[in-house]
Amino acid sequence: MSIIENLAPSELKKLRNKQRKAKRKAEQESALQAQVQVKREQHHKARQQQEQGDPEAPQLDELIPDKLARAEDPLEQALKFLQPLRTLAADRIDTHLMAFEIYFRKDKPLLMLQSIKRAHRLDPEHHHLHDCLLRFQGWLDDNLASLNPAGCVDVLDSLRDGDFGPCEKEIEQYIEACRKKFPYAIAFKPASELSALADDHVAADEAPLQPKEIAVNN
Known part of the structure; x- marks a missing residue:
């Protein structure tokens, strides 16, 4: 059995994040490096063409200080x-x-x-x-x-993906802060509360219709 197979899920996730980075x-x-090489070759070719008097040779960029300092x-x-x-x-x-x-x-x-x-x-x-x-x-x-739940979820995803390094404690604190600011946002509710909501939803779907509800539906 390899060392990777013995790693805990959290450690394996960290390892994979490091490998990806x-x-x-x-x-x-x-x-x-490839981009630098291409630029170097283009510049060298253009200079050779100019030295040989080729009228169709591309003009080399002039290093004009004012132009470089005032980019659009x-x-x-x-x-x-x-x-x-x-x-x-x-x-x-x-x-x-x-x-x-x-x-x-x-x-x-x-x-x-x-x-x-x-x-x-x-x-x-x-x-x-x-x-x-x-x-x-x-x-x-x-x-x-101007904060909104969608933006906070994006931040949470980045934290969980390890973009800021290992920060399990900070993730919990962040979720708690978001839960207080957006108490009805499902993304920040604990698993136990989501399970209870799901059970309530199923129970409501399976409950028999009352006479008044039957009359309304008909």
Whole structure:
């Protein structure tokens, strides 16, 4: 019997999450290297064509400082810059602090939280991290009224999938907080309460119709 077969379900889930993330990271690094190689070859070919006086040769991009500094979609350009950093410099806290700044401006709370957790794991005492935590709390206070069950379920799914690492205790606390805010949402009810609701529903379906109900149905 293999070691994997002896693992508890929770440990097996963690192992599979790590394997998926490792595979995804390897694929991203491979794709990035391939992309860099293609760009290098295109640039080299274009330069050769220009040197040979080919009138149809594509023009090389000019590095104009003002144009580069004033992108029409700065946040999207920042995201493109961030992706290889998250792959190749995931062990640097500046990568995750920058990610927070981008997602804060894009109003992406789940990704803000992910960036904060990754930064905290690297250096919980970093002065900029403290500032990010305060701003994140302020964002939550300002946007708490707009929370809805569907969005909270998405967060719960991410927590259960291990996107933020092992956090079983935090999951229970999160479910309890959601249950208090949305007491009628089935997604946050405990299994025992769901079972009781199902039993009540079956009992209601099987109950004989009363004379008044028969008259109404006829």
